[in-house]
Amino acid sequence: xxxxxxxxxxxxxxxxxxxxxxxxxxxxxxxxxxxxxxxxxxxxxxxxxxxxxxxxxxxxxxxxxxxxxxxxxxxxxxxxxxxxxxxxxxxxxxxxxxxxxxxxxxxxxxxxxxxxxxxxxxxxxxxxxxxxxxxxxxxxxxxxxxxxxxxxxxxxxxxxxxxxxxxxxxxxxxxxxxxxxxxxxxxxxxxxxxxxxxxxxxxxxxxxxxxxxxxxxxxxxxxxxxxxxxxxxxxxxxxxxxxxxxxxxxxxxxxxxxxxxxxxxxxxx
Amino acid sequence: xxxxxxxxxxxxxxxxxxxxxxxxxxxxxxxxxxxxxxxxxxxxxxxxxxxxxxxxxxxxxxxxxxxxxxxxxxxxxxxxxxxxxxxxxxxxxxxxxxxxxxxxxxxxxxxxxxxxxxxxxxxxxxxxxxxxxxxxxxxxxxxxxxxxxxxxxxxxxxxxxxxxxxxxxxxxxxxxxxxxxxxxxxxxxxxxxxxxxxxxxxxxxxxxxxxxxxxxxxxxxxxxxxxxxxxxxxxxxxxxxxxxxxxxxxxxxxxxxxxxxxxxxxxxxxxxxxxxxxxxxxxxxxxxx
Numbered sequence: 231x232x233x234x235x236x237x238x239x240x241x242x243x244x245x246x247x248x249x250x251x252x253x254x255x256x257x258x259x260x261x262x263x264x265x266x267x268x269x270x271x272x273x274x275x276x277x278x279x280x281x282x283x284x285x286x287x288x289x290x291x292x293x294x295x296x297x298x299x300x301x302x303x304x305x306x307x308x309x310x311x312x313x314x315x316x317x318x319x320x321x322x323x324x325x326x327x328x329x330x331x332x333x334x335x336x337x338x339x340x341x342x343x344x345x346x347x348x349x350x351x352x353x354x355x356x357x358x359x360x361x362x363x364x365x366x367x368x369x370x371x372x373x374x375x376x377x378x379x380x381x382x383x384x385x386x387x388x389x390x391x392x393x394x395x396x397x398x399x400x401x402x403x404x405x406x407x408x409x410x411x412x413x414x415x416x417x418x419x420x421x422x423x424x425x426x427x428x429x430x431x432x433x434x435x436x437x438x439x440x441x442x443x444x445x446x447x448x449x450x451x452x453x454x455x456x457x458x459x460x461x462x463x464x465x466x467x468x469x470x471x472x473x474x475x476x477x478x479x480x481x482x483x484x485x486x487x488x489x490x491x492x493x494x495x496x497x498x499x
Numbered sequence: 500x501x502x503x504x505x506x507x508x509x510x511x512x513x514x515x516x517x518x519x520x521x522x523x524x525x526x527x528x529x530x531x532x533x534x535x536x537x538x539x540x541x542x543x544x545x546x547x548x549x550x551x552x553x554x555x556x557x558x559x560x561x562x563x564x565x566x567x568x569x570x571x572x573x574x575x576x577x578x579x580x581x582x583x584x585x586x587x588x589x590x591x592x593x594x595x596x597x598x599x600x601x602x603x604x605x606x607x608x609x610x611x612x613x614x615x616x617x618x619x620x621x622x623x624x625x626x627x628x629x630x631x632x633x634x635x636x637x638x639x640x641x642x643x644x645x646x647x648x649x650x651x652x653x654x655x656x657x658x659x660x661x662x663x664x665x666x667x668x669x670x671x672x673x674x675x676x677x678x679x680x681x682x683x684x685x686x687x688x689x690x691x692x693x694x695x696x697x698x699x700x701x702x703x704x705x706x707x708x709x710x711x712x713x714x715x716x717x718x719x720x721x722x723x724x725x726x727x728x729x730x731x732x733x734x735x736x737x738x739x740x741x742x743x744x745x746x747x748x749x750x751x752x753x754x755x756x757x758x759x760x761x762x763x764x765x766x767x768x769x770x771x772x773x774x775x776x777x778x779x780x781x782x783x784x785x786x787x788x
Binding site: 232246248266310311313314317322329332341346349350351369374433434437449452463466470474488 | 507510511513514515517518520521522524525528529530531532533535536539591594595597598601602607609610611612613614615616618619620621622623624626627628630631633634659662663664667668670671691706709710713716719720722723726727741744745748749754757758761762764765768772
């Protein structure tokens with residue numbers, strides 16, 4: 231009895247989570263005048279909006295920009311954060327608690343409170359509207375996040391194996407590289423996936439530090455589809471579907487790693 | 500090799516070396532800018548009036564903000580949004596976590612469904628919900644024209660997008676609860692509701708504290724959703740603090756005043772974090788290392 235009620239309530243909850251995504255996809259494939267009036271089970275399909283997206287709006291450019299920036303940020307943040315996290319998790323050092331709280335505090339910084347000075351800094355360095363001009367600001371939130379996650383992951387690993395390697399004569403760095411790294415691979419993958427997701431989804435910095443369509447990321451570019459008086463919903467929704475494809479692929483292939491990363495991020499370091 | 504005075508000198512040195520790149524990056528790209536924001540807030544700095552220079556004005560920017568009705572209502576909007584959306588997200592997050600935890604089959608599929616809203620970009624969530632509420636609007640009632648009603652799509656989008664995040668944090672908490680406790684309560688005759696309120700919910704306490712803190716901090720810096728869904732409108736009826744600060748900074752180019760406004764976002768989140776840790780957050784800092 232309660233079991234059935236639970237299943238029904240759960241089903242409704244999951245349906246509510248899926249419904250907006252379904253609406254987005256259905257409307258993006260509706261022929262133009264009926265975008266707002268798609269029946270629950272659509273009967274007419276059209277890929278016109280997707281064609282317009284790539285033929286008329288050159289949507290490949292923002293996709294390329296977003297991929298470059300997210301990938302470059304992840305590739306830089308993970309090794310830098312990994313080295314730091316290994317030291318915080320494993321090595322004797324002074325001020326560990328202070329450094330960890332500092333990193334947590336920085337990862338909680340509201341982006342808006344540093345956007346002004348970063349703008350002036352990037353302008354001074356002639357980095358506005360460039361890839362480094364996005365990667366550097368993105369490192370401000372991705373590095374602390376990755377340090378936090380990786381420290382939690384490194385701490386979960388047993389010390390015995392690397393200690394055994396060091397007794398066998400390996401230096402600490404060698405032991406870290408040969409023993410800890412392979413063991414930590416799942417945790418590193420979690421941190422990398424989350425970093426990539428946060429960069430792919432980021433909006434405020436991209437809006438502030440890019441100046442033209444040649445460097446707009448996907449979120450900024452979709453925002454600028456609208457003219458003053460109306461939003462071309464068919465194309466906007468087609469673009470949101472395309473913008474979601476990479477994250478959906480990540481969710482389908484790596485859901486375990488994402489859940490593990492989110493849980494570790496909330497652990498008490 | 501080991502030094503007699505400090506036997507771990509090598510190790511400390513290695514630690515410093517490994518930490519240096521991350522620390523350098525954080526100092527240059529996060530701590531320096533926050534210090535610069537504090538400095539900007541104390542100066543008159545208008546990029547559109549460069550001939551005025553950058554005179555020190557003390558607290559004049561904050562005094563101006565205190566008398567600026569748009570700022571005061573933005574503070575109200577921000578706090579109210581957090582007070583309304585976070586409890587809904589926590590309540591629905593508990594429900595979703597229980598669904599994920601109790602599911603007998605299809606766990607992977609359920610996890611994928613739950614993760615999707617959280618992983619789509621915020622602006623995608625914002626556009627989907629704006630589209631849905633536009634389709635629910637009629638000639639006589641437009642969700643985005645009514646100053647109070649315009650909050651409904653914003654809260655709905657936020658709840659939809661972040662409930663899964665809350666659920667996943669709580670799921671980790673649920674998994675650490677020993678099923679034997681629940682079983683014991685059941686044998687003693689406690690019904691499902693009673694068990695939920697007297698066993699599950701208290702044991703979920705620490706996870707709830709963490710999830711609420713993450714959500715509230717995020718809600719207090721609300722920006723993307725509003726920027727996309729209403730642009731702060733109608734008028735400035737849905738404008739949160741981050742958006743007003745953004746307008747002052749990047750649109751009006753008033754860097755001094757904008758810095759003061761953006762500092763208030765920082766101070767608001769900081770104040771919340773302090774209060775939260777002082778009152779309920781001991782579980783965050785206890786049993787450490």
